[in-house]
Every structure is written in structure tokens, then in C-alpha cells.
Amino acid sequence: MPHLSIQYSPQLDQSHDIKALCEQLGEVMVETGVFPRAGVRVRAFPVHHEFVADDHPENAFVAMQAYVGAGRSLKDKQGAGSAIYAVAEAFFADRLAGGHFLLSFEIFENDPALSWKRNTILPRLKAAADPR
Numbered sequence: 444m445p446h447l448s449i450q451y452s453p454q455l456d457q458s459h460d461i462k463a464l465c466e467q468l469g470e471v472m473v474e475t476g477v478f479p480r481a482g483v484r485v486r487a488f489p490v491h492h493e494f495v496a497d498d499h500p501e502n503a504f505v506a507m508q509a510y511v512g513a514g515r516s517l518k519d520k521q522g523a524g525s526a527i528y529a530v531a532e533a534f535f536a537d538r539l540a541g542g543h544f545l546l547s548f549e550i551f552e553n554d555p556a557l558s559w560k561r562n563t564i565l566p567r568l569k570a571a572a573d574p575r
Contacts, residue, residue, distance in 0.1 A: 513555050
């Protein structure tokens with residue numbers, strides 16, 4: 444498990460390829476070496492109703508939250524978080540150059556006693572990687 448959820452201003456669909464952002468973020472999550480590919484999920488949701496700062500019509504935001512399983516060091520989470528955030532910063536560099544954009548990212552660690560999951564993708568990927 445690392446699940447990355449993105450809430451964003453809907454007008455960004457007109458200027459940015461949000462699917463490409465999801466793919467780039469998913470790939471960097473795997474590249475960090477902190478998260479296994481079989482557990483990575485990236486989801487993006489346009490927010491249909493919003494009020495951003497002074498309600499200027501050009502204002503927009505992207506708020507990202509990652510939920511990760513317990514057991515990773517603070518250093519590993521910070522390194523992965525910095526890599527993930529850097530991809531988002533580069534993706535939205537044009538918006539960050541103006542005065543109407545907010546970009547945020549937080550990582551939350553799940554308590555294993557309060558987390559239920561079942562992953563049938565992991566065994567399939569392991570079987571596909573087995574050369575036998």
C-alpha cells in the first residue's frame with residue numbers, strides 16, 4: 444500500500460493532462476524503492492465545488508495525500524515524499540510561476556491494527572516475474 448489521492452480544481456483539466464500526472468507520480472513512487480509496484484495506486488478527483496483564497500476566478504489548487512503502511516523510516520518517507528512532490532512541482536511549473544495556485548502534499552501512515560486489505564495483484568506480478 445501506498446495510495447496517493449489527488450483533489451484538484453476542475454479547470455486544471457483544460458490545461459493539464461491529469462492522467463499523465465497520475466502516471467508520472469505512480470512511476471516515481473516505484474522508483475523511490477520505498478513502495479512496491481503492486482501496492483501503488485494514484486487517484487485524482489476534480490472538486491466540483493470550491494472556494495480558494497480570495498475566490499479569484501484564476502485560483503486553482505492541487506492537494507495530494509499519500510496513505511502508506513507502517514514500518515518505513517522517517518528518512519525513507521521524507522525522501523520518497525520529496526521525490527513525489529518534485530514531480531508535481533515540475534508538472535505544474537507553469538501554474539506555480541503565477542500568483543493563483545496552491546500545491547500541497549502530505550503523507551499519512553496507517554495504523555496496521557486499523558487497516559484491512561487484500562491484494563490479488565501482488566501474487567500475479569510475482570508469478571509473472573518468476574522465470575520458471
